[in-house]
Amino acid sequence: MSDTTGVDRRKFLQLAGLSALSAVAPSNWLYAASNARYAKDASPDFHPNVEIEITAVATEAPILPGKPTRVWKYEGKLLSGPEGTIAQLPGTHLGAVFFLERGQKVRFYFKNDLPEANIIHWHGLHVPQVMDGHPMYDVPAGSGYVYEFQVDNPAGTYMYHAHTHEKTGQQVYKGLAGLIIVSDPDEKTLNLPRGEFDQPIVLQDRSFDADNQLVYVQNMRERHMGFLGDEMIVNGKRHFVLPVATRPYRLRVLNGSNSRLYKLGWDDGTPLTVIATDGHLLEKPVTRQFVMLAPGERIELWADFSGRKVGTEIVLKSLPFSGAMPGHGEGGMMGGMNHGDGKAPQGGGMMGMMNHGDGKAPQGGGMMGMMNHGDGKAP
Ligand SMILES: [Cu+2]
Structure with a gap:
């Protein structure tokens, strides 16, 4: 447009x-005509390449079977700029994904349609202080804030999230976070997987009540030690399966949890091939048996499913660990390779079951995939 x-x-x-x-x-x-609803308005001196309306709304998402979960969500709408700047994640609480290019001048019209104050922080992006969503700038319900900045980060995976005074944790927990994916000319010369072979993997833990509604901090211990959910949610889904083709993928893994740490590894012992960490590609890929990921951190994995058998599964697990705060090493994702129907000629995938590190009491979904045909679509 x-x-x-x-x-x-x-x-x-x-x-x-x-x-x-x-x-x-x-x-x-x-009031509306004068745009007074924006606590900070658009500047006539800023000439954007991209204009996006981003609205914080109360809505619901079908996270569990049965009753939908009430969530808060950042919805994005492209007002001007290249097609493909925004990808929605329908049916989830996760905010729209923004695909930006280094050097672009971006204007976000943020509208707060929540019943309480809100403001957005661009996690990892280099932006002027007044554009960075410091809690001191949070805006009341029905108001807004116009952000204007030039993207000045290298190609990589970033995030945005609520940063409201004294409410950041609970607002992020309700869903107010999303991914920003920055590309640049250097990255485009690299032969990295694109399109459907470039997948976000957002890891979050949540707890639900019997009515499928989110439960947050219940007691002093959780307030001090950090909240740990008892269900694993990947890309907004409890039982996440990524059907993959027998070829390389770029997996952008974000720890979008409030305080849970993950020790990530493939369940069959295949080392992780890391190509990027927070906000930049590595000079060269690094292989590790596992990678620790703290809240807000991102890693990008080169996951090559070439040569794997169709119908088999591989799991990205959260491995048990110790040495962190109590409880942090407990959660995990576990699963195993198994055989499919054996009909398809080729494939690769991921599969998982949420599970405590001690192997007891599975409860919920991990990251799951099934080997399938080379087109990357579901079998
Ligand atoms: Cu942040």
Whole structure:
């Protein structure tokens, strides 16, 4: 979409908003028309290549079977800029994924449609202080904030999340976080997997009540030691399976949990091939038997399923460990290779079952995949 179209579209959106308002509260006309709803407004001196409307909303997501879970979510809408700048993750609490390029000038119209204050922090991006969503800038319900910055980070995986004064933890837990994927010219010269072969893997732990609703910090211990959920949620799903083809993938793993640490490894002992850590590609790939990942941290894995048998499964596990705060080493993802129907000629995959590190009491999903045909689609 061209800039001109984007501006027209925004006018149209404002107009639509106005007519809706006029039906119920005509006195709000001037307020909305003057854009006073933004605690910080757009600057006429900033000429964006990309304009995005990002709205914090209360909605629901089908995380567990049965009743949907009430969540908070950042929804994104492209107002102007290259097609493909935004990818939605429908049916989850995870915010829209933003695909940005180094050097782009980006303007975010943030709208807070939640019943309480909110502000967004761009985790890992180099932006001016006033654009970084410090809690001192949080805006009340019904207000907003216009962010303007130039993307000045190398190609890599970043995130954004709620950063509201005294409410960051609980708001992120409710769902207010998402991925930002930055590309740059150097990276484009590398022959890294793209499109459907470039997959985000967002790891989160959550607890639910009998009504499928999220349960957060219950007691002093959790407040001090950090909250640990008892279900593993990957990309917003409890039983996550990624059907993969027998070829290399780029897996962008984000620890989006509030305080859980992960010790990640392949269940069959295959070493992890790490190609990037927080916010930049490595000079050369590094192989490790496992990688520790703390909240907010990202690693990118080169996962090559070439030569694996169709119908088999491989699991990215959270291995048990000790030496961290009590409870942190308990959670895990476990699973095993097994055989499929043996009909398909080739494939590769991941599979998992959430499980305590001691091998007892499986409860919930891990990261799961099934080997299948070379097209990367479900069998
Ligand atoms: Cu952060």
